[in-house]
Amino acid sequence: MHFFPSAVLAVSALVSVASATNHSVTIGQDSKLTFEPNTLTGVQSGDFVSFKFVSKNHTVTQSTFAAPCIAKDGGVNSGYTPVAADATAFPEWTIQIDNASTPLWFFCEQGAHCKAGMVFAINPTADKSFATFLATATGAASNTTTTTNGTTTGTTGTGSTTTTSDNTTTSGTPAAGSGALTLSARTASSLLAGVGIAVALVL
Ligand SMILES: *[C@@H]1O[C@H](CO)[C@@H](O)[C@H](O)[C@H]1NC(C)=O
Ligand SMILES: *[C@@H]1O[C@H](CO)[C@@H](O)[C@H](O)[C@H]1NC(C)=O
Ligand SMILES: *[C@@H]1O[C@H](CO)[C@@H](O)[C@H](O)[C@H]1NC(C)=O
Ligand SMILES: *[C@@H]1O[C@H](CO)[C@@H](O)[C@H](O)[C@H]1NC(C)=O
Ligand SMILES: *[C@@H]1O[C@H](CO)[C@@H](O)[C@H](O)[C@H]1NC(C)=O
Ligand SMILES: *[C@@H]1O[C@H](CO)[C@@H](O)[C@H](O)[C@H]1NC(C)=O
Ligand SMILES: [Cu+2]
Numbered sequence: 521m522h523f524f525p526s527a528v529l530a531v532s533a534l535v536s537v538a539s540a541t542n543h544s545v546t547i548g549q550d551s552k553l554t555f556e557p558n559t560l561t562g563v564q565s566g567d568f569v570s571f572k573f574v575s576k577n578h579t580v581t582q583s584t585f586a587a588p589c590i591a592k593d594g595g596v597n598s599g600y601t602p603v604a605a606d607a608t609a610f611p612e613w614t615i616q617i618d619n620a621s622t623p624l625w626f627f628c629e630q631g632a633h634c635k636a637g638m639v640f641a642i643n644p645t646a647d648k649s650f651a652t653f654l655a656t657a658t659g660a661a662s663n664t665t666t667t668t669n670g671t672t673t674g675t676t677g678t679g680s681t682t683t684t685s686d687n688t689t690t691s692g693t694p695a696a697g698s699g700a701l702t703l704s705a706r707t708a709s710s711l712l713a714g715v716g717i718a719v720a721l722v723l
Pocket of ligand 2: 620
């Protein structure tokens with residue numbers, strides 16, 4: 521038997537070994553303040569979502585439907601991920617979805633990007649639609665700030681995103697059936713209590 525960090529074992533215990541799908545999201549294409557696509561639907565438990573940062577200095581920060589531009593307590597956060605204008609390799613940050621029944625909401629923490637509509641959702645519903653989430657982000661940012669007194673953006677639940685000197689991204693997301701093994705090969709992974717999302721940052 522091989523030895524893995526306990527966090528990895530926890531991930532493998534929670535995640536189905538059935539074929540996981542990779543979903544790719546590009547952040548900052550053509551230097552725009554965008555997640556492309558800005559919505560993923562049909563994401564299954566165990567799937568991976570990889571965010572590739574291609575310009576500027578953005579974040580992927582988990583929020584809530586009610587307060588799109590406020591970091592969720594205990595949520596996941598890529599942290600600021602700057603990309604040089606002349607970069608030829610692009611950072612990727614990957615999360616694994618444990619419970620696809622719950623819609624997940626994200627924004628970019630940088631400056632006024634969220635208010636400019638830089639938001640992203642996984643499995644929104646008819647009740648909690650992306651359109652409403654986006655409208656809240658762009659139109660009611662001051663309202664959310666007021667109702668969540670004292671909450672500052674920038675608090676994150678991550679704490680374990682680690683950069684690596686290895687700049688390859690090829691070990692990326694695992695093939696079907698080997699999720700835990702491939703995650704353990706990454707330099708940074710953790711299971712975040714309460715949100716059930718495993719994260720890994722690969723530079
Ligand atoms: C990225 O943005 C953050 C927050 O504004 C800032 O603190 C950091 O210095 C920026 N990094 C670079 C390399 O510009
Ligand atoms: C998954 O999320 C749904 C909706 O939030 C919840 O009802 C269910 O208990 C969760 N399942 C697990 C295994 O956590
Ligand atoms: C703040 O909320 C009120 C009522 O919920 C709404 O009428 C108003 O348009 C919101 N402000 C902004 C800037 O969207
Ligand atoms: C902020 O909100 C919390 C809970 O929502 C409340 O307990 C606290 O008193 C509020 N603080 C201020 C300064 O309004
Ligand atoms: C990693 O980056 C260094 C310097 O930027 C480069 O020389 C090297 O070829 C890169 N390695 C890989 C595997 O991309
Ligand atoms: C997921 O992406 C990685 C590379 O990032 C690839 O090696 C792997 O085969 C992909 N898995 C599936 C099921 O497409
Ligand atoms: Cu941004």
